Amino acid sequence: MDEWPTTEGPDARACTSSERTWAQRFAQLTESLRAHRHLWGPRPFACLRLPWEEAYPEVSDWLRSLPFAEVDRVESGEELPASAPALLHSWRATAARLARLAPWGSRPLPATLSTLGTQVSARKREQIGAFCGAVLPALPSGVTTLIEWCAGRGHLGHLCAGCTGLPVLSLEREAGLCAKGNHLAVQTGIRQQHLQVDVLAPATWEYLRPGVAVLALHACGVLTSTLVREAARRGVSAVAFAPCCHHFLNKAAEYTPVSAAGQRAGLPLSAQDLRLSIVDEIVASATVRAAGRREEAFRLGLDLLVREASGGGDYRSPGHLPPAWVRLPFADFCRTAAAHAGLPLPAHWSPASAEAAGSERGRITRALCMVRAQFRRPLELWAVLERALCLEESGYAVRVGTFCSRQTTPRNILVVATR
Numbered sequence: 001m002d003e004w005p006t007t008e009g010p011d012a013r014a015c016t017s018s019e020r021t022w023a024q025r026f027a028q029l030t031e032s033l034r035a036h037r038h039l040w041g042p043r044p045f046a047c048l049r050l051p052w053e054e055a056y057p058e059v060s061d062w063l064r065s066l067p068f069a070e071v072d073r074v075e076s077g078e079e080l081p082a083s084a085p086a087l088l089h090s091w092r093a094t095a096a097r098l099a100r101l102a103p104w105g106s107r108p109l110p111a112t113l114s115t116l117g118t119q120v121s122a123r124k125r126e127q128i129g130a131f132c133g134a135v136l137p138a139l140p141s142g143v144t145t146l147i148e149w150c151a152g153r154g155h156l157g158h159l160c161a162g163c164t165g166l167p168v169l170s171l172e173r174e175a176g177l178c179a180k181g182n183h184l185a186v187q188t189g190i191r192q193q194h195l196q197v198d199v200l201a202p203a204t205w206e207y208l209r210p211g212v213a214v215l216a217l218h219a220c221g222v223l224t225s226t227l228v229r230e231a232a233r234r235g236v237s238a239v240a241f242a243p244c245c246h247h248f249l250n251k252a253a254e255y256t257p258v259s260a261a262g263q264r265a266g267l268p269l270s271a272q273d274l275r276l277s278i279v280d281e282i283v284a285s286a287t288v289r290a291a292g293r294r295e296e297a298f299r300l301g302l303d304l305l306v307r308e309a310s311g312g313g314d315y316r317s318p319g320h321l322p323p324a325w326v327r328l329p330f331a332d333f334c335r336t337a338a339a340h341a342g343l344p345l346p347a348h349w350s351p352a353s354a355e356a357a358g359s360e361r362g363r364i365t366r367a368l369c370m371v372r373a374q375f376r377r378p379l380e381l382w383a384v385l386e387r388a389l390c391l392e393e394s395g396y397a398v399r400v401g402t403f404c405s406r407q408t409t410p411r412n413i414l415v416v417a418t419r
């Protein structure tokens with residue numbers, strides 16, 4: 001077994017906060033999200049003109065005239081141009097202040113990572129190394145078992161078992177992933193067992209008890225909420241989670257808060273609202289981005305034709321479309337997608353001008369999205385703190401910080417709660 005290095009723990013000063021501070025930040029986030037819902041709620045993709053544009057014509061005019069290259073630059077995380085309206089600068093500054101988080105102290109990757117062989121991508125390696133490096137030194141004494149929640153192939157559990165020597169139980173729904181994880185554990189002699197279970201089933205929650213530390217890397221929406229709620233009820237010794245896919249509500253119409261603060265906040269959030277928190281392209285390759293731009297322009301061009309044929313009305317999505325259709329020429333794409341979704345097309349239309357109109361609308365839509373995008377990280381932090389506060393309210397000491405760069409994973413907010 002590799003020894004876990006004992007030098008320099010996570011940046012506890014930066015990450016630790018009193019209950020009052022996280023609760024205060026949560027209250028500020030709630031207020032800001034509530035006050036600015038008119039800016040982040042409506043989706044530019046679905047509207048020809050956004051409700052806020054009349055109230056802020058200087059912002060609307062500036063964004064609508066922004067060239068493609070400038071939109072790309074700002075989307076990739078660069079500063080707003082100095083020529084941007086003061087209001088846009090001020091929204092951005094407020095969002096940055098509300099969403100600020102300290103990074104956890106970085107740690108060298110443990111040698112045990114080598115037993116994972118070539119099965120793990122470089123980015124996943126960095127993610128699990130950083131998660132492990134932040135969480136393991138923060139675990140309290142008295143932890144005798146680690147549970148990996150929504151384990152996938154259990155790479156994180158593998159690394160943690162190797163670093164600590166503690167037995168790891170990796171909970172995962174997919175039988176194939178469990179089989180692969182168990183195979184690797186046997187091959188490498190790591191103390192890790194995969195169990196094929198549904199973490200939403202009450203029988204699974206029996207594994208949550210004192211002496212257990214639960215690790216959840218990228219457990220989607222409700223899967224993290226369920227862990228937090230049940231871990232707090234059952235008094236596990238520690239919980240560490242970095243959630244993703246906040247919009248996964250398991251068919252519920254709205255987000256269900258697990259903390260008293262979240263329930264008091266009374267901020268209704270639909271899956272559509274929460275989707276905003278995860279729509280960053282920071283780790284997408286240039287090819288993936290280009291394909292996304294093409295699909296967006298094609299869909300917007302099709303929408304203009306459908307509106308023309310039906311005399312206006314609301315945006316009507318053709319639904320999920322096979323990627324191969326987006327590689328067709330624009331006119332074929334429109335005919336295929338419209339027939340598939342039962343959408344009308346005008347009797348006569350020019351493919352060249354409809355394609356150009358879609359492309360221009362794509363530029364404007366992406367520029368207008370900049371306003372909404374300011375609230376992406378505050379919304380994500382709101383959803384993470386909502387779970388953190390549930391544990392704090394139950395007597396856990398809670399630390400919140402970023403465990404890796406956003407290039408390694410944009411879902412990089414980590415909560416570690418110990419008792």
Ligand SMILES: C[S@@+](CC[C@H](N)C(=O)[O-])C[C@H]1O[C@@H](n2cnc3c(N)ncnc32)[C@H](O)[C@@H]1O
Nearest residue numbers: 150151152171172173174197198199200217218
């Ligand atoms: C985004 S992946 C994360 C996997 C792994 N933790 C990682 O970071 O690589 C989420 C995992 O949760 C599993 N999952 C989804 N719903 C589940 C459920 N109800 N019970 C158990 N596992 C579930 C999926 O099969 C998937 O492997």
